[in-house]
Amino acid sequence: MFHLMQFLSGLLLLLLSIPLSNGVEYTYEIDCSNLRMGQYICPHPDYDFIDPKTQQPKGCTKENKAKDETSNHILITLFSVLCLAADGLICTETKNNTFKKDIPCKWTNGYSFETSLLLSIFLGMFGADRFYLGYPALGLLKLSTLGFLFLGQFADVILIATQIVGPADGSHYVMPYYGAGIHIVTSNNFTYRVPQYDC
Structure with a gap:
């Protein structure tokens, strides 16, 4: 049995040492x-x-x-x-x-993701995030109501962090090219769910 194992291991080493491509x-x-x-x-x-x-x-x-x-x-x-x-x-x-x-x-127009998120967290009660992103009416409403009594500020922090709310001109945020960008998948008349059959 021991000699058979030695023979098989030697044969394996011999096979591994043979070049497969022959240099071509x-x-x-x-x-x-x-x-x-x-x-x-x-x-x-x-x-x-x-x-x-x-x-x-x-x-x-x-x-x-x-x-x-x-x-x-x-x-x-x-x-x-x-x-x-x-x-x-x-x-x-x-x-x-x-x-x-x-x-x-993704076309960008100079709106930084980090800046808008920090404005939303620290100055969102005064509407600074909405003014920065180009929504002056919502910014003024948040300024006059103290960020909808902080509920609007909390909602905007989540909406900006998940990149659902972006700049008003339709551009994307400036963020690192290989950074944590989110691509939102939407459903329309050309998308449908394929039925999954039980096996």
Whole structure:
């Protein structure tokens, strides 16, 4: 029994020492627009595309898409970032391992999430948060009623912290690009619940 175990462990070591690829690198040509998450890195690690002031892609517009400001074309194209496909993949579009991908962005107009939340916590009874976000009527109402007797202040702290209430102009908060942003999912006529059947 002991000799059989030694033989099997030696055979395992021998199999692990044999190179599987024989020094040949395999590459596959693929349409990179159909790659799934994890098969590419977007944007390219060498590509700097975040605007430090807005924490969104450079050139982000109100339509929540980014425009290419450096384009010489009359028609403004969507902002495309350079992406890097996984090792061993060659894109049919570019004949190398890079490709371009359109990305969405959140248009910001300078309203800081941290500032609005701190104003809501400490000066919300005077309506400072609503004045800051561009709701002067609600700010004046909170100022004259001491934040709806502190109940309105408490509600606004929760609404701003969960990012349900945002700036009045429809923009998003300025917060770190990889920060704790919330995407609110809504239901409409084009969304429906798929029935779940018991197995």
